[in-house]
Amino acid sequence: MSPNKENYLKTIFELEHDHQKISNKNIAEMLNISxxxxxxxxxxxxxxxxxxHTPYNxxxxxxxxxxxxRELVRKxxxxxxxxxxxxxxxxxxxxAASDILEHATDDKLADRLNDFLGHPKRCPHGGIIPGNSEEENDSDVTLATLVPGDAATLQRVIDNHDFLSYFEDLQLHLNERLTSVKKEPFSGPFIVRTDDRETVAxxxxxxxxxxxxxVVKGTAEEQDKQ
Amino acid sequence: MSPNKENYLKTIFELEHDHQKISNKNIAEMLNISxxxxxxxxxxxxxxxxxxHTPYNxxxxxxxxxxxxRELVRKxxxxxxxxxxxxxxxxxxxxAASDILEHATDDKLADRLNDFLGHPKRCPHGGIIPGNSEEENDSDVTLATLVPGDAATLQRVIDNHDFLSYFEDLQLHLNERLTSVKKEPFSGPFIVRTDDRETVAxxxxxxxxxxxxxVVKGTAEEQDKQ
DNA sequence: CTTGCGTATTAGGCAAACCGAAAAAATGTC
DNA sequence: GACATTTTTTCGGTTTGCCTAATACGCAAG
Incomplete structure (x- = not known):
């Protein structure tokens, strides 16, 4: 199986996982081909x-x-x-580096590496590692759906370079408990408080x-304050 | 640069290093192509x-x-x-695994990995790692050239799967001091003694x-005993 | 129910990297 | 020095994966 074909499979897998439409067009855009x-x-x-694949369908x-x-995502x-x-x-x-290494990795190497790392349950952005965790599904509730007063645990962020650069600047951490403080109007910033009382926009x-x-819903009182 | 072309360069480099003739035929055989x-x-x-490349030359x-x-060999x-x-x-x-990984490795990854490993001077078969060692050349004196009585340090073995399987069975180790004990006639086995007095054929x-x-030459007396 | 638009497919081509067959050059032998 | 052998190159030809341009399909809006 060529690295090429592997990427098609992974793309279809990821579109499905993200509940996006699996269309010719979407695949072409993800892979940057015609x-x-x-x-x-x-x-x-x-x-x-x-x-x-049934044509036009x-x-x-x-x-x-x-x-x-799945195996490719695991690697x-x-x-x-x-x-x-x-x-x-x-x-x-x-x-980016993993996108290349995954194709140079046979099952033995993946297993040894997994042993070496102590069978981590999640990757650095919080996605599950197939085979290492009982649960097989990631949350798809976003932070944006919280209303002031709600608290929730940050489990996972998307795996996109530009977003991650921004995310690192925010100094938030996975598995951290966040409480929604305020939602500015007109698509303004979303303000949350971390466990150690810091607020982040x-x-x-x-x-x-x-x-x-x-997610734990806040009290009605707290919601009124908004 | 395609993985493919990289392999041609590495092959030519290795033929040169092993003092073999760099010919079309040799390259074709090494890479298993026509x-x-x-x-x-x-x-x-x-x-x-x-x-x-000057044609026919x-x-x-x-x-x-x-x-x-060189960079590829380093990786x-x-x-x-x-x-x-x-x-x-x-x-x-x-x-075999490294032959694939090397092509999926950019300079940054190689450097980080090198740091992580503590800048090893030699690979598992004793070849130098370019950039990590002052000396840049491997010994090309083989164990087979020793005569009984001579002692020498095992620095390096060739990087070939079948040989290495055999070598592992021998239970010899790199950097070990070996003393030639006996050379059987008719291309028979070569017998050496390790530091801890074990003999190996x-x-x-x-x-x-x-x-x-x-290499330290043995005394004339020892050589006579053969 | 037809027109129009976006999406998907077909058609035809290109480049990379491989091949076998045959020609050309180099090398070895008498 | 001529002939045979080996090595290298040249000459088509294949496969893979990509492309653009043109055609076909499907759906939504009038």
């Missing part, structure tokens, strides 16, 4: 039994394709943990890229 | 200024080609150290794949 190239490759992957992974995509995230924890890469930089846009769990 | 493909690629590499690396090949060997020391790969298995063929330094 639409005809996507059609062509989908035909090849269909012939290999990794993808189901639905695209999905077969069981075999899904397994392979990707294991490398991310290595780069962040052992080589002290900045959070924003682990993704987050752009509305960015809050939509941060996923939380264990 | 002779016409080699001619074609040499033309491409020449156009890129990495190789000098000499093949050599330019300064730029040499630098790139290769850094990965070998990582796989052997951190992931506990068998000596015979590090080579090595096939003549294999002794030619093991390189030593600090």
């Amino acid at each position: 639409a005809p190239s996507v059609t062509e490759m989908l035909a090849a992957l269909t012939k290999e039994g990794l993808v189901t 639905e695209i999905s992974l077969t069981k075999a394709g899904l397994a392979q995509a 990707h995230r294991i490398w991310e943990v290595f780069l962040a924890n052992k080589l002290h890469y900045a959070m924003a930089d682990v993704h 987050i752009s509305e846009n960015a809050a939509g890229f941060m996923f939380v769990t264990d | 002779a016409p493909s080699v001619t074609e690629m040499l033309a491409a590499l020449t156009k890129e200024g990495l190789v000098t 000499e093949i050599s690396l330019t300064k730029a080609g040499l630098a790139q090949a 290769h060997r850094i990965w070998e150290v990582f796989l052997a020391n951190k992931l506990h790969y068998a000596m015979a298995d590090v080579h 090595i096939s003549e063929n294999a002794a030619g794949f093991m390189f030593v330094t600090d």
Whole structure:
């Protein structure tokens, strides 16, 4: 399997995971290639039994394709943990390097690396590492949905370089408990308080890229204060 | 630069290092491809200024080609150290995995990995790691050249899977001081004694794949005993 | 129910890297 | 020095993965 084809599978997998439409166009944009190239490759992957594709219609992974995509995500995230924890890469930089390393990684290497890292449950942006965790699904509740008074735990952020650079500047940390303090009008910043009483202002846009769990609604009184 | 072209450069570099003839045929055999493909690629590499190639004649690396090949060898060997020391790969298995990883490694990753490993001077088979060591050249005196009574230090062995499997069975170690005890006639085994008085029989063929330094000639008397 | 627009596919081509067959050059042998 | 052998190159030809331009489809709005 060429690195190339692997990337198609991973892209389809990720579009599905993010509840986005799996269309020729979306795939082409994610991979930065033309639409005809996507059609062509989908035909090849269909012939290999990794993808189901009915022309002008639905695209999905077969069981075999899904397994392979999951394995690729696993390798990707294991490398991310290595780069962040052992080589002290900045959070924003682990993704690009892992995107390349994942294709140079056979199962044995992935397993050894996983052992070496102590079977981490999540990658540096909080995504689960398939196989290392009982739960298999990431939260898809964003910080932006909280109303003042609500508290929640920051579980995961999206894996995008520009966002991550911004996120690192915010000095927030995964697994940190956040309480929504205020929501400015006109798509203004979103203000949260961390456990140690610091307040942080987050752009509305960015809050939509941060996923939380264990949401506890605030009291009505607190909500009134807004 | 494609992984492909990188492999051509590395192959030429290694042929030169091993004092073998740098010919179309040798390159083709090392890379397991046909002779016409080699001619074609040499033309491409020449156009890129990495190789000098006069038809039906000499093949050599330019300064730029040499630098790139050295860098590749550096990445290769850094990965070998990582796989052997951190992931506990068998000596015979590090080579194949590194051959793939080296192409997925940019300079930043190589540097970080090198830091993480503490700037090792040599790879698991004893080859120097360019940049980490003052000396830049490996010994090319083989164990097979010793006569009974001579002592020497095992510095390096060739990086070949089958040989390394055999070498691991021998239970010899790099940097170990060896004393030649006996050389059986008719290309028979070569017998050496280690520091802790163990004797080990090595096939003549294999002794030619093991390189030593600090050779101290034995006394005439000892040589007579043979 | 037709027109228009966005999306998907087909058609035809290009570049990289490989191949086998055949020609050309170099090398070894008598 | 001529012939045979080996090595290298040249000459088509294949596959993979990409492209642009043109065509086909599907849906939504009038």
